Amino acid sequence: MQLQFLGTGAGMPSKERNVTSIALKLLDEIGSIWLFDCGEGTQHQILRTAIRPRRIDKIFITHVHGDHIFGLPGFLSSRSFLGGESPLTIYGPAHVRSFIETALQMSNTHLTYPIHFIDVQEGIVYEDAHFVVHAKKLQHVIECFGYRIEQKDLPGQLLVDKAQALGVPRGPLYKELKLGHNVTLEDGTIVKANDVLSAPKPGFTVTILGDTKYCDASIILAKEADLVVHEATFDASTTNLAASYGHATNVEAATVAKKAKAKNLIMTHISARFLKQDVEKLVNEAQTVFPNTFVADDFALFEFKNGQLVKD
Incomplete structure (x- = not known):
């Protein structure tokens, strides 16, 4: 499992950060890639990675704010131009379907593959022999979901x-x-x-949260997760302002990870108000609450090596 951040900014693109999109690479496990959110310019970001669009067969959308969905029409069209023929499933709030269908219809865009839409509700939104994905509503200014991806136990080693x-x-x-x-x-x-066979080996759990202020739902989704991805749009000095906009601070993200007894935290959705030199302070503040805290930059690739989360 690898997690690559294609965009880590909040609200609008900046010179240093594109808007939100995260690729969960499950190539070793099932040969596919799952995308979480698809902000404007995501297809451009993908061009600077080793990701092949046709490998992306599932897209999970947290909510319909533009910085999380405006990249969808372009990505879907490019996937078609690049020879994508395999079906694609898009999970998200109900308005995602109407947004995509309208954009494709008005631009007279023809796709070479079918799209299946799943309107997300709380509970299990996907399950197969290898994974189960849970969704839960967070607390943002519009309906927004967080996702918990659980890998099922793996068979033990052959004796x-x-x-x-x-x-x-x-x-x-x-x-x-x-x-x-x-x-x-x-x-x-x-x-x-x-x-x-020896005893089964536990699979991994990754929690990817959408935009949200500090709330219990985040803690529930993050419970004992190997990795939690949480927004950190604001810093600890602006807690009330963050809540008024339905967002969280770096310290609140760390508190969620701590209360959930998670193993690692990656902060993303960083406001453009924070310049490059400010990011280290964001991390240091969060680490006073939860030591295993990282911050994501565009194109950062995280994976587990020898049981430890490593940023490549």
Whole structure:
């Protein structure tokens, strides 16, 4: 799993930060990429990465403010021009569908692939054999959701000695057992995967929150997550102002991570009022509450290496 930030600014683009978009790269796990929000210029940002648009098969939208959705028509069109034919599913508030359909209709844009729209409500919005995604309403000035992405437990390691003792020959049957499937030997003996695998390995949990002021819903979504992405539009000196605009401060983001007993926090959605030299102060303030705090820059790539979150 890798998390790459395509835009980390709030409200409008600046010279240093584009508006919000985050790519959750699940290439090793399921061969796809999920996009969270798609602010203006996202397709331009993608051009400066190794991301292939046709690999993006799901887009999760937190809310319909322009700095989170204005990049959708352009990205969808470019994905078509670049040979995308596989279906794309877009999850988000109900107005996302009408925005996209109107933009495509008025611009006479034809797509080479189907789009499926899922109107998000609280609860499970997606589940397959590998992942489950939960959504919960946050507290912004319009309807806004946060998403909790949970990877399901992974099969344990194959205990080769046990498999051999049960008569399993080396080869394709080993692969089936590693995947957690029972196998049948030539003599009809059934070997159960549970008998030759170590204990399942827990999957990861990533929480990606939309715009929100400090609220309990954020803490619930972030509970014991390996990684929490939280906005930090304001700093600790402007707590009341932040709340009045439905936004959070750096210290409030850190407090959410601390109360949720999360492992790591990445702050994003940084206001243009903060210049490059101010960002270090934002991080330092947050780290007094939650030490494992990072701040995202455009194109920053985060991944876990040896159990530790690393910013490449």
